[in-house]
Amino acid sequence: xxxxxxxxxxxxxxxxxxxxxxxxxxxxxxxxxxxxxxxxxxxxxxxxxxxxxxxxxxxxxxxxxxxxxxxxxxxxxxxxxxxxxxxxxxxxxxxxxxxxxxxxxxxxxxxxxxxxxxxxxxxxxxxxxxxxxxxxxxxxxxxxxxxxxxxxxxxxxxxxxxxxxxxxxxxxxxxxxxxxxxxxxxxxxxxxxxxxxxxxxxxxxxxxxxxxxxxxxxxxxxxxxxxxxxxxxxxxxxxxxxxxxxxxxxxxxxxxxxxxxxxxxxxxxxxxxxxxxxxxxxxxxxxxxxxxxxxxxxxxxxxxxxxxxxxxxxxxxxxxxxxxxxxxxxxxxxxxxxxxxx
Numbered sequence: 001x002x003x004x005x006x007x008x009x010x011x012x013x014x015x016x017x018x019x020x021x022x023x024x025x026x027x028x029x030x031x032x033x034x035x036x037x038x039x040x041x042x043x044x045x046x047x048x049x050x051x052x053x054x055x056x057x058x059x060x061x062x063x064x065x066x067x068x069x070x071x072x073x074x075x076x077x078x079x080x081x082x083x084x085x086x087x088x089x090x091x092x093x094x095x096x097x098x099x100x101x102x103x104x105x106x107x108x109x110x111x112x113x114x115x116x117x118x119x120x121x122x123x124x125x126x127x128x129x130x131x132x133x134x135x136x137x138x139x140x141x142x143x144x145x146x147x148x149x150x151x152x153x154x155x156x157x158x159x160x161x162x163x164x165x166x167x168x169x170x171x172x173x174x175x176x177x178x179x180x181x182x183x184x185x186x187x188x189x190x191x192x193x194x195x196x197x198x199x200x201x202x203x204x205x206x207x208x209x210x211x212x213x214x215x216x217x218x219x220x221x222x223x224x225x226x227x228x229x230x231x232x233x234x235x236x237x238x239x240x241x242x243x244x245x246x247x248x249x250x251x252x253x254x255x256x257x258x259x260x261x262x263x264x265x266x267x268x269x270x271x272x273x274x275x276x277x278x279x280x281x282x283x284x285x286x287x288x289x290x291x292x293x294x295x296x297x298x299x300x301x302x303x304x305x306x307x308x309x310x311x312x313x314x315x316x317x318x319x320x321x322x323x324x325x326x327x328x329x330x331x332x333x334x335x336x337x338x339x340x341x342x
Contacts, residue, residue: 003121004321005056010045012059014319020125023071028128030065030083032341034144035120037324038062038177039266044114045325053115059321060120061087061113064134064143066342074128083131084143084300085119086293087112092129103155103290120321122341132296137304141338145177145310149336150299151291152263153181156239159295160288161261167236168192170226170253172246174211175202175334178263180311182239183209188307194229196222196246198331205334209311223249234258244268254283261286311335 003017023029040061067081077083089112090097090105097105110116117124134143157163169186173179174195186193187210195206196217206214213229215222226235234255240246243265250260251274260283265271277283291299302308313335316324324337 001122002318003058004060004319005058005120006044007056010322012045012321013056015056017058017121019123023069023074023125025072026074026127026129027071027125028067028074028077028083028131029069029071029123029125030085030131031068031123032060032063032065032119032121033082033140034064035060035339035341036062036144036149036177037321037328037337037339038148039264039328040111040114040148042325042328045322053110057113058117058119058121059113060118061111062144062148063087063119063341064140064146065119065124065131067131068123071125071128077128077131077133082134082140082143084134084146084296085112085126086130086132086296087119087147088290089116089127089130092127100292100294102292120339120341132293132300135300135304138300141312142303142310143300144338145181145336146296146299146303148290149177149310150181150185150303150308151295152288153178153185153239154295154299155291156261156263156288157182157185157237159292160286161237161239161259163189163191163237165190166192168194168230169237169239170222170235170250171195171211171239172242172250173197173266173331174206174209174214176241176331177311177333177336178241179239180206180209180335181308183211184308185302186239187211188302194226194235202334205311217246221249222246223252226253230255237261241265242267244271247271247273251277251283254281257282257284259284259286261288263288263290313337315340 240262241264
């Protein structure tokens, strides 16, 4: 079977791998349909794994697939079912896993495509508990975006930031994959959405998704524009994932008691925080990583209901990974880059 592997930093290769054996007890065998690329893939490509990993490594952390075969003891799935794959190899046994807080697993083995073999392959065996059944009305592209792209936003906005209808939110990098999802999710509950983009050609697409105000942060200081739009009051919530470049400004635009939720640091992992501003204005800074499997369910239900639509920048050919990752690294994308495996 064909697969895409990272063979060294910034070097990928299309290879032929042996097909997997029959699934073991508790496993399912999947035929991968669609792989969605993320900044996690860019980090892995750069060599930023933050832990030991073995090369070559099959890439792909976010995907949808069709069930091919079931191992002993698997129930609730059948061959032909379309599933979305939770990308972290969790234990399924610790207190957090049992409580549905999958992304806080005490014994997680790693993330597929980053630490462990990923999903950019035709067939894969995986624990059945990492598969979430796709509802009617959600296709294989939507299912591929549920584990990281939309699920991450669900977890950030609603589990962590507790975003409420009618609030005002600043979404950084609205042209990114999670930015396009966050705009739609916030608008679906009646929020006022301000978003930033890095070029004028992203303004109209962001408005078309529902953003009320779009700021080209390369031309204008988003801090001043946001303060003016909110009549100097500030926003209720900031949706952060850029990091160093925007952190200080994101702190400035929050109202008293405002919440900042962050899941990323694409422009740098270290940023200064004004502690006096933090405590005097009673701000809340919230870290958010990945999502719970329940967020995947909610994400796909919202896709099926038409509340959020996957935004696809490019569908690449199998093997054209380096070009796609370079495009992501340069921030030229609007939405997601996907690769169809079958």
